[in-house]
Amino acid sequence: MTGLRLAVTMGDPAGIGPEIIAKACARLRPRLESGALSLLIVGSAAAMRGVEAISGPIPEEGAAGAGSCHPPVAILEAGPEREPIVTGVISAEGGRLAYLAVEKAVALAQAGDVAGIVTAPLNKEALNLAGYAYAGHTEMLADLTGARDSVMMLAHGDFRVSHVSTHVALAKVPSRLTEPRLRRVIELTVEALRRLGIARPRLGIAALNPHAGEGGIFGREDIDVTAPVVASYGSADFDVFGPVPGDTVFVKLRARQYDAVVAMYHDQGHVPVKLLGFNVDPATGEWKALSGVNVTLGLPIIRTSVDHGTAFDIAGKGIANEDSLIEAIDFALQLAATRTR
Numbered sequence: 001m002t003g004l005r006l007a008v009t010m011g012d013p014a015g016i017g018p019e020i021i022a023k024a025c026a027r028l029r030p031r032l033e034s035g036a037l038s039l040l041i042v043g044s045a046a047a048m049r050g051v052e053a054i055s056g057p058i059p060e061e062g063a064a065g066a067g068s069c070h071p072p073v074a075i076l077e078a079g080p081e082r083e084p085i086v087t088g089v090i091s092a093e094g095g096r097l098a099y100l101a102v103e104k105a106v107a108l109a110q111a112g113d114v115a116g117i118v119t120a121p122l123n124k125e126a127l128n129l130a131g132y133a134y135a136g137h138t139e140m141l142a143d144l145t146g147a148r149d150s151v152m153m154l155a156h157g158d159f160r161v162s163h164v165s166t167h168v169a170l171a172k173v174p175s176r177l178t179e180p181r182l183r184r185v186i187e188l189t190v191e192a193l194r195r196l197g198i199a200r201p202r203l204g205i206a207a208l209n210p211h212a213g214e215g216g217i218f219g220r221e222d223i224d225v226t227a228p229v230v231a232s233y234g235s236a237d238f239d240v241f242g243p244v245p246g247d248t249v250f251v252k253l254r255a256r257q258y259d260a261v262v263a264m265y266h267d268q269g270h271v272p273v274k275l276l277g278f279n280v281d282p283a284t285g286e287w288k289a290l291s292g293v294n295v296t297l298g299l300p301i302i303r304t305s306v307d308h309g310t311a312f313d314i315a316g317k318g319i320a321n322e323d324s325l326i327e328a329i330d331f332a333l334q335l336a337a338t339r340t341r
Helices: 017-027 029-034 045-050 092-110 124-129 137-145 170-176 179-195 210-216 221-232 246-254 266-277 323-340
Strands: 004-009 037-043 073-077 116-119 151-156 159-163 202-206 239-244 260-263 278-280 287-290 293-297 303-306
Touching: 004 092, 004 323, 017 029, 017 037, 017 045, 017 323, 029 037, 037 045, 037 092, 037 323, 045 073, 092 116, 092 124, 092 137, 116 323, 137 293, 137 303, 151 179, 151 266, 159 179, 159 246, 159 266, 179 202, 179 221, 179 260, 179 293, 179 323, 202 221, 202 246, 210 221, 210 239, 221 239, 239 246, 246 260, 246 266, 260 266, 266 278, 293 323, 303 323
Parallel strands: 004 037, 004 116, 037 073, 116 303, 159 260, 202 239, 202 260
Antiparallel strands: 151 159, 151 293, 278 287, 293 303
């Protein structure tokens, strides 16, 4: 992993992105200064300066770390600010700068100037106010890179979940479960697991319907689509199990019977990952830590992300947690190192 450079997009500058980036830089300082890693922050320099009172100064510019031709941390402006950004306030300007940061980072990754990109959270409402009609990062990245069939994977440690569908209405989910799409998700997930060092991946395929359809009483998608696809991989050099009822498949994943699960829709896959990754203080009900990584599979570039939102309600208060961002950086480094080898 020595010398790899990642672009970190700020997300919405009015959210907690600047704060968690600055805190992550502080915790990663030994690795940054040794040259094992360098970060290019793409966003608003003013927003980064604004959080230094909370996080301390970031190790920007100066001499390159040992073994690296880049400074430990550098900032690249996403674009000129047309209007002042107010911390904690949704605005079209925040959405515009968030989009421009991703656009620039993607171009850098495609040109080979960075090994991958790590994204801090943006706000879908602000993004759409700015005129960018995307449901989120995944759809935006697919458009910017020309990848039309990407896959979202969430990870919390070795608890990994890929998704057949994500940002669509629940009523549309059954129509998204097709043989080509399911095969695409399975094969991209296997590829990612191998890049993480798992020689013979094991996948559990979640059922769409309760009890995997109960013989067709609760729907036939699991019987007509999922079961034949799973059976077709019988001679593959990886193992696929399913359809496994949704109320037990994640218990088996947690028990390490699988290396990953393929979920059928957004909430089916997101809820278990976030339940494990979000640490809540039972006495106060407040978050103590936010862990988890969002990975986009099937892109021509490496992209990982935090697994939480912009948290406008706590932006600027100095209490945002950077754990998820550090996990996302480490995950990107793992994937980048494998690609380099």
